[in-house]
Amino acid sequence: MLYNAYELNRALLTSASAWASVTAEILNNPAMPFGYAGFSPVIASALDVFAHAAAPRGKPDFGIESVLAKGADWPVTESIVLRRPFGNLLRFSHSGLPHNAPKLLIVAPMSGHYATLLRGTVARLLETNEVYITDWADARMVPIEAGTFDLDDYIDYLIGYLEHIGPGTHVLAVCQPSVPAFAATAVMGEARHPCRPASLTLMGGPVDTREAPTSVNDVAVTRPLSWFRHNVIATVPLGYPGAGRRVYPGFLQLTGFLSMNLQSHMMSHYQMFMHLVTGDGESADSTKRFYEEYRSVCDMTADFYLQTIEHVFQKHSLPKGEFVHRGKPIDPHAIVDTAILAIEGENDDISGIGQTRAALKLTPALSDDRKEYFLAADVGHYGIFNGSRWRTKIAPVVENFIATHRAREQLHAVA
Helix, strand or coil: CHHHHHHHHHHHHHHHHHHHHHHHHHHHCCCCHHHHCCCHHHHHHHHHHHHHHHCCCCCCCCCCCEEEECCEEEECEEEEEECCCCEEEEEEECCCCCCCCCEEEEECCCCCECHHHHHHHHHHHCCCCEEEEEEECCHHHCCHHHCCCCHHHHHHHHHHHHHHHCCCCEEEEECCCHHHHHHHHHHHHHCCCCCCCCEEEEECCCCCCCCCCCHHHHHHHCCCHHHHHHHCCEECCCCCCCCCCEEECHHHHHHHHHHHCHHHHHHHHHHHHHHHHCCCHHHHHHHHHHHHHHCCECCEEHHHHHHHHHHHHHCCCCCCCCCEECCEECCHHHCCCCEEEEEEECCCCCCCCCCCCHHHHCCCCCCHHHEEEEEECCCCCHHHCCCHHHHHHHHHHHHHHHHHHHHHHHHHHHC
16 A cells, blocks of 8 residues: 555656646746746746656666766766676776776665666776676566565675676675675685675775664664564555565655755755746756755665664674574674775764774774775765765775775785
8 A cells, every 4th residue: 555655646746747847947938028027937946846856757877978087088888797687787997997907896775776876986986997886676677576685685696796797806885785795705705705805895884883873773773673564665566567576665765864854955955946046057957966866766675675674773683793694604704805994974874983894893804904994074974975075085095995905916916
């Protein structure tokens, strides 16, 4: 019933959005002189804001056409190099990269948004790296015949991606995938897998949510797992390829994030309205672009979502040494030669300070010269991987870390 009610509401809003958009265009048409009189500009701006807020959204494109590197613009090539039911592996490259450029796998969150949320992350790191990214699928679009997808499958997918890319690959995990990326590294380390990560960068991830709990953590621990199973899990309705699949709907995730900072989001839309009233279309378009991405959401499989709530937020299985993969305990002591960089934002209200840094404490067999920590001053959660501070302050730390340990590994291989 939950999903069906949402679909009905979405259909109504889609129609209303279309009418609002058409009316706003009529009022803004230079051929309509009455659009400049009285309250017409205000009405047109209000309708434009509503039309944008209520419009349906699908999966965005990365749309990275070129990057600036070595003082020149280089056309970017985007391709799918590995297809899997629950997530493809994408590759980004350009001819300005040296033939031996570092290979970097970016693990995007499976947390309700598409991998395109990391568009800025990819574009910046593509300047110096051959970039791969996990392009997770919308669970409602995956036929039920494809089977289930849980934390074990997530870890297996990461291992499979690393095997496809090959030895010497560096990994960067943003937010939620910090835990499964760490687990995959430990599993591959214990097996002495030749394709285990050369380095692992964890950014704003919930490795140990007992450190500086945030409101997101509080929501996960104040209710039993059964509450989540009975109240936020829904069945994909008919009309989608994944009809019948049990999922945590993306629209619920979006609602949760919007409610956390409702006043801020309302102010952003009010400012967009004022920009439109005064004719500042450029500023209004900037806000629109952000929300077009922010409101593009996808569903997660129920198994993956519930296991994440249980093991990451409620039981703290990884830091307590109780996390398992395919029935076998995960041993962080097995990480002995994968360098680890932990990055946190000073103003992160989703993953508190210390939650990501905990990864450095969990790896006693890893020498201190292979560990690094960076606290980004005056940066919130999304600022860790997007925006000006990411491009100028944080990305260089990641690049230097990769370069340092890549050179070290090459020297070791020669010796």
